Amino acid sequence: MSEKFSLRPYQPGTHTLRRDRHGRLVFTDEAGVEHEAVVPVRAFPIEAPDEGISLVSGDGHELIWIARLAQLEEPMRALITEALSLRDFNPVIAQLVAVSSFATPSTWTVFTDRGRTDFVLKGEEDIRRLRDGGLLITDSHGVTYRVADLVRLDRASRRLLDRFL
């Protein structure tokens, strides 16, 4: 059992990461064993996105644990940051342009940091309040949108959003 709980921390210098020609990440551990198609996963994507990152093998087992993103060496950090940014798709809503109705399901038209889009909000319970005053909104297909800070939104957006809170 103890083996299961053992922590395998990242060791600078001995652990390496590269991207192969199929675009997959290949991790080499301290014994020199290569693991193909590894995935970095955030343990606390909302509360602490830059802490606690786990490098997980293709079959779902943890290979190493990275306590903080900052402790990584290049090029590993760049690769992991890149992979994380593609994995965690969390558009931040900058402006709420329109909602189709105040009753759910409702189609929202929003401007995010990743461009303009529409999505369907299935129910008010899909809006989760975060501890820091932000919101996490899950659409009908499981994509999560964030509102960084409610009070920083413009008045019109806030008024629309307010109807759902």
Place this chain on the structure above:
Amino acid sequence: MEQEPRTPPVHLSMPLLHALFFCQPMLPSSRSLHAAHADVDAVSHHALQPDLRPGEIILATLETNLDGALRFARTAVFLTSERMISDSGGAGCMSWDLNTALFLRHSDHAGVATLALHDQESCLASWRFTLGRDLAAVALIHAFERVQAARAGTLSAADDDITHCPICNATLTDESDDCPACQPDAVKPTSTWVLLRLWRFARPYKKQLLLGFLLTLASTAATLVPPYLTMPLMDEVLIPFHKGAHIDRDHVLLYLGGLLGAAMTAWGLGWWRTYLLALVSERIGADLRTATFAHLLELSLEYFGAKRTGDLIARIGNESDRICVFLSLHALDFLTDVLMLLMTALILFSINPKLTLVTLLPLPLIAWLIHLVRDRLRTGFEKIDRTWGDVTNVLADTIPGIRVVKAFAQEKRESARFHDANRQNLAINDRLNRIWSLFAPTVSMLTEVGLLVVWGFGIWLVADSAITVGVLTAFIAYIGRFYGRLDSMSRIVSLTQKAAAGAKRIFDILDHASSVPEPVNPVPLTKVQGIITLRDVGFRYGSRRVIRNMNLTIQPGEMIGLVGHSGSGKSSLVNLICRFYDVSDGAILVDGVDIRRYALADYRQHIGLVLQEPFLFHGTIAENIAYGKPDATRADIVAAARAAHAHEFILRLQLGYDSIVGERGQGLSGGERQRISIARALLINPRLLILDEATSSVDTETEKEIQKALDNLVQGRTTIAIAHRLSTLRRADRLVVMERGVMVEVGSHAELMQARSSYWRLYEAQARKAETDGSEAWPLVPELTP
């Protein structure tokens, strides 16, 4: 609502990851294709046609909505008979000639899917899109596979024979071309006139409502008689008396009699009307509650998984009651008021149009004021409802979990949570009350001002001899009522909003179509053989893929053991077979027919389910055993209990089969409750039996008892058993080993032990543990092999 596209005011920059998007495009055979689409929004498969070679046809189209850096942008991906073409508007167009070395990879995470084109050496291109476009992507992949198979010459004729849904690849039925799996996710916005939708529930009481309306009309008219009589009383009796004339007693008595008569009539009619309409609205409320609850029960487990119990209870309980009160009291009063207003206006006009106009002057102002406050109040009330739901949610969380709360000594924390919810409720109430409290006094003030206007103008008219004093008195009497009603009418705003908010929350439930829909033309199911076929089954829970690509055929009477770590998708698979959820891809067939084509009740009638945590309803043990078959005879019940090895312990209870058990089965041990639930499953004599960790919550001694009961249950039925303890599955004909949603091994115990793979590891681990525990429950290996 603004619809015109605007540039975003906040433009956060993202690192450009284009290198990844088209990860080293190795073989772009043609870069010359050019379709300059400045307006990205205009890209759609109708507007956009790639330049095709002669004889080339488009087989599938996918319009993606994300670029390589995961920004929202559109790219059209075409599969043609010769190439894959990717056209991202301004960014240009690329294509890859198809050859047998190419293959597509499809994956998704957190709502974003990736489709990548690979050859043997590298990734040629990848496209990203949100899961809303996944159906089109899957269609493209299927088309791609067919093209590739045709190229390789391996396309079998059989593939052409069966009709598959072009979108999700589910098998289509003979009768219909509509795919049962993929209904487009239509979004119907709820109308703001949600209260009118209550008509659906009022329709059965049409006659009573009509009578009620006529009574309202009559009683309102009756209440308008007395002020009218003040006019002749004043002009023909009191004023002449002041001028020295004699009072005619008969004349006075006639008027007074008229007053009394009108009052009595109004009283009688009012009583009848109120009683009748209260009766009707009570029934409408009850129908609404029943319909909502009935509909709620029809909804899939997915819905219950997402909603909180406290919220649902509040909706069905409080909201329907609120609507009922609204209909019986407030709406009725309002109707009366409107009628009175109209009638009064008519009467006043007939007496003196000029004075009437002045009298009605403040009315538009008040109407405008009401309109102004209306929206704010409504949103406020919706908010209050939601925070009220939060308050009840804390209760619904804490009370069932009271043992955990106490064990971890978190009473203070829960109390603080409740306090918080309450405080938020208070805060929102306070904010709303600020507007609301201003509203009523303003209306009162306007009333007074209105009366003042009438007095002033009236006196001027009297002085001008344009009207008599009697007319002025009648006006004042009418207007007094009139404005008095306006005050209470203004209250209808908030009450209507409250009721509308309640109605909306109820219709939210009623409008929610079950994600496990009943088929339109169900296939009759009377006798089940018990062949279960899983064909390419995939299941997604939210954006998480729980089961993928599962293929399995289970023979009638066969017992299948599902083995795997928790979270490997065993329970999800069982939920799919029970049709608590519907598959996301592929199909589950029972006796060769997609289970989505059977009526739900028909289908589930043939399923016996024994869960890890048996749920007993409040009622007698006999009722609990007969839950699935309420018309079972006592003899049947006892026989089922005997077979489930429950008979003897039931007899030991003071009231035997008539003992009452509560929702958590107080007074019964885990094993006893489990055996009651086994008896329940036995009684309906199902062809398909599902045991979901039926013995994992009890000790090994009890497990033996339960196991004996289960052995009786399993005989001759198609059985799917999930068990953590592999010993429970010793009678299984085949074992299916699952790992993270994928079926990794199938075979008998002996075969799997020989393979020395996943199952072997699981078995060894458990055997080691059993040894160290010194438990004798672990069966010897020879016992396991049939």
